[in-house]
Amino acid sequence: MKNKIKFFINGKEATACIGDTVLAALVASGHKIFKKSRKLNEDRGPVCGMGVCYECQVSINGAPSQRACMAEVEDRMEILIDAS
Amino acid sequence: MPHKNFDIVIVGGGFSGILAANILAEHALNVLVVDENNNLGGQFLRHHPNQSDITEAHSRLKRLGLQNIKALNEKRIRIMTRTEVLGITSERELLICEAGKRLYSVRPDAVLLATGAREKFVPFEGWTLPGIISTGATQILLKGSRVLPSKEIIIGGAGIFPYAVASEILMGNGRVRAILDQNHLSEKIAIAGGLLLEKSKIGDGIRTMAKLILSQTPVKFGVRITEASGQKSLEEVLAVKIDHNGRTLPGSETVYPCECLAVGYGFVANIELAQLAGCRLEYDESKGGWMVWVTEDLETSASGIFAAGEITGIAGATKSITEGKLAAQAILLKLGKISSDTFFARSTQLKKMRKQHLRFGKYFNAQHKIHSEIIRSIADKTIVCRCEDITMGEIVTAIQNGCVTPDAVKKAVRPGMGICQGRICGPIIYETITAYKGKPVEQVKPLSVRVPLKAVSLKALAGPISKLYGPNLITPTNKGGKSC
Amino acid sequence: MLPRKADVVIIGAGVIGASIAYHLAKENVRAVVLEQKEIASGSSGACEGLLLLQSKKPGIHLELALESLRRFPALAQELDNPIEYENKGGLVVIETEEELSAMKLFLDKQKKHGVEVSLLSKEQTREKEPALTGNIMGATFSALDSQAHPILLTFGFLRSAQKSGAKVFTNIQVRDIEVAHGRISAINTDKGKIETRTVINAAGTFAAEIGRMVNLTVPIKPRRGQILVTEAVPPVLKHCILSAMYIAAKFNPKIAEAGGVGFAVEQTTNGNILVGSTREFVGFDKGTTYEGIQSIASTILRVIPKIENLHVIRAFAGLRPYTPDGLPILGKVESLDGFIMAAGHEGDGITLAPITGEMIAGLVVTGSSSFPLDDFRLARFSTE
Numbered sequence: 001m002k003n004k005i006k007f008f009i010n011g012k013e014a015t016a017c018i019g020d021t022v023l024a025a026l027v028a029s030g031h032k033i034f035k036k037s038r039k040l041n042e043d044r045g046p047v048c049g050m051g052v053c054y055e056c057q058v059s060i061n062g063a064p065s066q067r068a069c070m071a072e073v074e075d076r077m078e079i080l081i082d083a084s
Numbered sequence: 085m086p087h088k089n090f091d092i093v094i095v096g097g098g099f100s101g102i103l104a105a106n107i108l109a110e111h112a113l114n115v116l117v118v119d120e121n122n123n124l125g126g127q128f129l130r131h132h133p134n135q136s137d138i139t140e141a142h143s144r145l146k147r148l149g150l151q152n153i154k155a156l157n158e159k160r161i162r163i164m165t166r167t168e169v170l171g172i173t174s175e176r177e178l179l180i181c182e183a184g185k186r187l188y189s190v191r192p193d194a195v196l197l198a199t200g201a202r203e204k205f206v207p208f209e210g211w212t213l214p215g216i217i218s219t220g221a222t223q224i225l226l227k228g229s230r231v232l233p234s235k236e237i238i239i240g241g242a243g244i245f246p247y248a249v250a251s252e253i254l255m256g257n258g259r260v261r262a263i264l265d266q267n268h269l270s271e272k273i274a275i276a277g278g279l280l281l282e283k284s285k286i287g288d289g290i291r292t293m294a295k296l297i298l299s300q301t302p303v304k305f306g307v308r309i310t311e312a313s314g315q316k317s318l319e320e321v322l323a324v325k326i327d328h329n330g331r332t333l334p335g336s337e338t339v340y341p342c343e344c345l346a347v348g349y350g351f352v353a354n355i356e357l358a359q360l361a362g363c364r365l366e367y368d369e370s371k372g373g374w375m376v377w378v379t380e381d382l383e384t385s386a387s388g389i390f391a392a393g394e395i396t397g398i399a400g401a402t403k404s405i406t407e408g409k410l411a412a413q414a415i416l417l418k419l420g421k422i423s424s425d426t427f428f429a430r431s432t433q434l435k436k437m438r439k440q441h442l443r444f445g446k447y448f449n450a451q452h453k454i455h456s457e458i459i460r461s462i463a464d465k466t467i468v469c470r471c472e473d474i475t476m477g478e479i480v481t482a483i484q485n486g487c488v489t490p491d492a493v494k495k496a497v498r499p500g501m502g503i504c505q506g507r508i509c510g511p512i513i514y515e516t517i518t519a520y521k522g523k524p525v526e527q528v529k530p531l532s533v534r535v536p537l538k539a540v541s542l543k544a545l546a547g548p549i550s551k552l553y554g555p556n557l558i559t560p561t562n563k564g565g566k567s568c
Numbered sequence: 569m570l571p572r573k574a575d576v577v578i579i580g581a582g583v584i585g586a587s588i589a590y591h592l593a594k595e596n597v598r599a600v601v602l603e604q605k606e607i608a609s610g611s612s613g614a615c616e617g618l619l620l621l622q623s624k625k626p627g628i629h630l631e632l633a634l635e636s637l638r639r640f641p642a643l644a645q646e647l648d649n650p651i652e653y654e655n656k657g658g659l660v661v662i663e664t665e666e667e668l669s670a671m672k673l674f675l676d677k678q679k680k681h682g683v684e685v686s687l688l689s690k691e692q693t694r695e696k697e698p699a700l701t702g703n704i705m706g707a708t709f710s711a712l713d714s715q716a717h718p719i720l721l722t723f724g725f726l727r728s729a730q731k732s733g734a735k736v737f738t739n740i741q742v743r744d745i746e747v748a749h750g751r752i753s754a755i756n757t758d759k760g761k762i763e764t765r766t767v768i769n770a771a772g773t774f775a776a777e778i779g780r781m782v783n784l785t786v787p788i789k790p791r792r793g794q795i796l797v798t799e800a801v802p803p804v805l806k807h808c809i810l811s812a813m814y815i816a817a818k819f820n821p822k823i824a825e826a827g828g829v830g831f832a833v834e835q836t837t838n839g840n841i842l843v844g845s846t847r848e849f850v851g852f853d854k855g856t857t858y859e860g861i862q863s864i865a866s867t868i869l870r871v872i873p874k875i876e877n878l879h880v881i882r883a884f885a886g887l888r889p890y891t892p893d894g895l896p897i898l899g900k901v902e903s904l905d906g907f908i909m910a911a912g913h914e915g916d917g918i919t920l921a922p923i924t925g926e927m928i929a930g931l932v933v934t935g936s937s938s939f940p941l942d943d944f945r946l947a948r949f950s951t952e
Contacts, residue, residue, distance in 0.1 A: 003134070017229070019133030021122075024229035032214040032317050038502070038800050038839070039473035043316055045214030047470075047508075049221025050127065051120060052202050054503045054539075055470065064877055065503075065799065069224070070166075072122050171858060179858050189858065472800075472838075492606060495613065495719065498838075503799045503881050534882050535856055539799065542843075543876035545865035549858060 007077040016073040023049065023056050023068040026079070034058060034068070034081055058082075090114045090162075090190055090554040092415060093178060095169050095357060096198035098126020099401050100393035102152045103408030104196055104415070105161060111421050114554035115161040116190065118180055120168045120538075124153050126200055127220065128401050130227040143288070145401050162554050171535035174362040174386050179535065180552075185544050190552040194388045194415050195361075197376065198408065199354040201394035204511055206241075206349045206454060209311040209463050212470055215318030219249040219348030232258040234344030238321060240309045241348040242266040243451040244275060244289075249346060250301060251292040260301045261342055264323050266349075267451050268306040278447025281440055282402060308332070308458065312345060321345055330455025350452025352511050353395040356533045361386050367526035369453070370446035372398030373511070374530050380435060381414040382407060390415055399445030406441060410434040456519035459512075468516075469509040471502020479513060483520050490514050490531045503539050506531045570737060570760040574600040576932060577755050578768045579742055579778055582612035583718060583917055584910050585770035586725035587925025593732035595933045600764075601726070601736045602757060608722040610772045611917060614854070614886030616795060616834050616842045617652070617721075618808050619714040619919045622660050622685060623815050623832075626677035628943045629895055633916065634683060635939060636923035637712055643922060644716075647724035648731075651716045652837040658713025658808040659688075659697055660815065661871055662705045667812035671708055674815070685710045697807055699874045713808045715834050718918045725925070745781045745907075752782075752906030766932060768908045772889045773852070775897070775911035782904055786897065787949050788912045790852055790887035793845035794860040798878040800839030809833045811871065817847055818915065819894060831867045841875060843868045846885075856883045888914045898924065898944035900931065908932070909946050 003018040009029060016025035023046055026034075033043045034056050046056035049069050056068040059080035068079075092108055094101045097119030105117050117124070125131070129149040142150065156163065164182055171179040177191045203220045205211075217233050219241065225231045236259040239246045250260045265272065279286050296303065304323075310332075311322040325336035351372060355365060358376040364385035366377040376391040378384055384391050392407035410431055417427040464477030474497055482496040490506075490513045493499065499513060500506030506513075510531040518525045536545070576592060578585045581603035589599045603609070619637055624630040644653040662668050671687070678685045686709050693707040694700055700707075726736055737759070745767060746754040754763045769778045769786070779786030814830030834842045846860045861883050869876050891897060891912040901907045910928050913920050927937040 017132075017134070020229045020231075024225055024231045027225060027233055028229070028231045034214075037212070037473050038471065040467075042212060042473075043214050044212060044470070045317070046217060046221060047205075048203060048218050049224040050202065052504060052507045053470065065879060069221070070121070187862070495606075495608075501840075501882075503879060505881060534884060535858070535861065536880060536883065539879035539881045541877050541879055542796070542798065542865050542869055545796070545861055545880055546869050546876075547862040547866060549862060 005073060005075045007073050007075070007079065009079050010081055020073050021069055022058065022060065022071045022073055022077070022079060025073050026058070026068055026081070031081060090116045090192040090552065091419060092116070092194045092196065093118065093190055093192045094196045094198060096126065096200055096393070097121070097124035097163070097165070098198060098200050098393060099128060099149060099404035100408035100411065101126070101196065101198035102149070102156055103405055104198065104392065104412040106152055106155055106159070107409060107412035108415065109156070109159040109161045111416060113419070113421070116164065116192070116552070116554055117156070117161065118164045118167040118169060120166065122165055124156065124163065124165065125149060127224070129153070130224055132228060132230060144284070148405070168538045168540070169357055170537050170540055172357055172361045176388055179549070181540050181544055184541060187544060187547050187549045188552040189549050194390065194418055196411050196415065197358050197384070197389065197391045197395060198393045199357055199395055201351040201353050201398055202507065203348060204350040204352045204452065205347070205508055206458070207462060207466050207468055207476065207512060208309050209466050210313050212467050213312050213314050213318045214316070215314065215343050216312055216345045216347065219246050219346045222346045223249050223252055226252050226256045230256060232256055233346070235259060236261050236342065237344045237346050238262050238264065238340055238342045239346050240264040240266070240321070240323070243348065243350050244448070246346070246348045247292050247296065248288070249348065251295045254295050254299050254301070260299070262302040262304060262340060264307045264309060265303060265305050266308050266326070268328060271451060272305065275447050275451065278444045281444040284402060309345075309347070318343055318345060326458070330457035332461065349454070350449070351394065351398050353398060355395055355530070356537055358384060358389070358391060358395065359530070359533050360535070360537060361389055363389060363391070365530070368397070370449060371396070371442070372445065372449040372452065373525070381431070382411045383414060383418070388418065397442050397445050398449055399441045400448065403438065403441035403445065406434055406437045410438060454515055459515055459519035468512055469499030469502060471504050472498050474499040476516070479516055480520060483517055488517060488521060488523070489528060490517065493517070494531060500531050505533075505539065570757065571600060571735065571762060573763045575764065576600070576766045576768065577602060577762055577764045578770055580610070580770035580772055580774070580911070581607045581722070581726065581736055581738065582610050582770065582772050583608070583722045583725070583921040584772065584913065584924055585768070586722045586729070587921040588768055588770060588910060588928045589729035589734045590725040591925040591929035592932060593729040593734050595929055597929070597933060598733035598735070599729070600762060601734065602740050602742055603736065603738045604741055604774070606738050607726060607736070608719045610774070611886050611888055612718050612722050614884055615718055615793070615888075615915070615918065616832060616844055617715045617718050617836065617918055618832060618834050619716060620658055620808065620810065621683055621712050622658055622678070622708060622710050623810060623818065624916065625819065625894060626674070626681050630678065630681050630683060632923055632939065633919050634712070636920050637714065639922035639926070640714060640716065646728070648727045649720055649724050651721045651724050653714060653716040654837065655712070655714040656807045657709065657711045658810065659693065659707040659709055660810045660812055661693070661700065661707045662812050663703070663871070664705070668705055670816065671812050675708055683710065683712075697805070697809065699804055699872050701871055701873055704871060715808055715836075716918065717836065721918065721921065742778065742781070747782060747904065750905055752904065765906045766908065767906060768910050768928060770910045772911055772917075773887045775889060775909070782907055784901065784904065784907070784946065785949070786909070786911070786946065787892055788889045788897065789849065791890040791914065792848040792850050792853065792885050792887055793915070794856045794864060794883060794885045795842055795844040796861060796864050796880045797882045797884070798841040798875070799881050801841070801878060802839065803835060804875060805833065805835040805841065829863060829867065831864065831871070833868060833872070841878065852887065854885050854887060856885050889917070890914050892949070895944055896920065896924070897946050898927065899937070899941040899946075901946050
């Protein structure tokens, strides 16, 4: 696959193609649980894939609550999934 | 150098937006296209960057779309991707936010709203488990990145879209364990009438069915998913058979072990921007629910604001293409760039085609109708508002205590007060009100909307707000920051 | 069914009307509450829930607030539903030398009225509230400042009153008020007539309109305040926080007009952060403005930059019932027997709701209030 880039998920190195969304890269790496729900603290994962539901929120380069489905992976991007 | 105001702002870079933009750009107009995604194309034209070359492998529609995007990028218009519209007034003053960071205001002579649609969700117990995804999200992952959410997927829901997604999963070398179709076979066959109206779709339909038959994908009709369960994520799905009124047939429970369920129950038009601008809305079941009302020239009730595509009626890509073209002509007429004779000549055929598309839409949308029986039998502890964890039981209690509008329910028990701003739960709330109160849906207005129309950081809102002139941008003014 | 007769009719089911109904019910008087729209659909449903001593004018205003605040802990226990009462303590942030001088004077006056407020240095302030930036000079602190949920409080009052027999009618318009021999005799609505000898005007921003029905000039007008609401997050702010400018703008129209708005910020029990607010005279326009929103956002980030990445998920505006001297209009109206005023609390309605309800109920039942009402008479605006 051409145009591969390196990025980090919770500190661990991973690869993706230029043009992939962060969501696609995370799903490809096997991540299912992205965050906890507000009140009941239940595990949540991506649902709509197009920026509406906000269930795929992750931290991107230090900025919290970013929608993984709307962001494109960039070189050396640091993604933190806070499902704790 | 004097700066010129934008003549027209097009919100949404899907089929209708880009078709309109290409036509308008030919007429020495200052055109701005904004889209919230990273690339133009909306949902239908999502593609992997490695696949942006237009080849014969693409369908005719896809080729048309990609050609239009290519042409647009070569024209002297301004395109802003990753840009969301936060507000609009009835005088067409827009507040937009680029990349979640920079605020601009723009006040064009005309606005074309082409904001498309999102998926409708019908909750069932356990639907919030990780591993349950929408059919749309599945398609986006496949189209955009050739990623499968899982090797084996069960598909559930209603309508014909889930079948298209099933076929795409198979093409992506995934397995479809089963399709659990809430529609009965007779309801499914009814779509054939619609396909005769849109012959272009027949080919796609046949190819899809062929793929599913050849792969021996089990398809079950008249089956409703009632529960999903699992420890940390999805492990199994429970489905029941329903009669033609949506009532569960006792003893028909079937358990399907699976790790990934893709559900799709139809579509909801993204009418929020039109609503905020004060445009008249209409409820039309044949169009798919709450829509933006437009004249036959696609102008809304707010002068100078036009609408095209799924927000004037859900009927797919061909309608969006026709309406993009029609809206462009109507805007040219409005801005005095063409005569009414020219408009008549150009628009007559388009209007005829539009009527045909709407007739197809009627068949398409009939498959997404939700029986009140299904709504009423959603278990009390089922979460409806995912953002704030509000259950169906709490909502029903509020309705029974006198809350007869979505806004009243929202004030009483807080669904719709989360970060998605009611986009997921809103449609469910007014279906629930109608199911319990027996009030026809058209009398129950959608949730009201406010600025900011999309969640935006405090940092971005702190501004400054730069004025946007086209195609050049002036430097930030000292607008705002009035505190001392 | 609208009753034909009532001992007391309260116009307005906002927090004030609700509190009065509650306190009347405690004295076995069953009020009929008439609401033109929905419960808490006016000011009470579009405001922050700050219960502040520090924003009150030293004097009778402050004393009233002190009394009222004391009632909250018991109310939180008594009322049927939770009201999210939290006694967090409050900070008024000081950013400039002028603000420091002004706050020192304010502090002296507050102390003279028996209210414990202390002046904190920058370091002490930041120790109490780490989220605050180092660009401040300090703050004043009061342990009594608190917060509650305005809508839950309103519903709580009404539910309790209803349990004791009070009746609440929503979506009903008052058409006119009948007077016979200088005394209230009945109230006419679009759904029927109620004979009554006591009408309480708790109509908030609409109190002037009700006053006109009985030929009274009630100088209450709406003053808009825009508020931003962020997504719900785990606790970030430990206190209720205001800026010195917020208080100055409240009492000095010139400062408000010059665009100085200051800020008032609260993190609710649910976790959302509410940031306000503007002070605008725009009639009954409840719209938000791009400039207002931007002004509030930039103001708060100057002092709490830590929250800059939080998403604002909605903005709304509420109309405060403003009076020319910043004090509510409470009590009997001498010229008209049976007509009682209970409106004009501006931005202090939630704080003053308990004491207002108690005083007005006392007035109705025994003829005298638990607290002197002379400074709050409608007649004080008379030019005669």
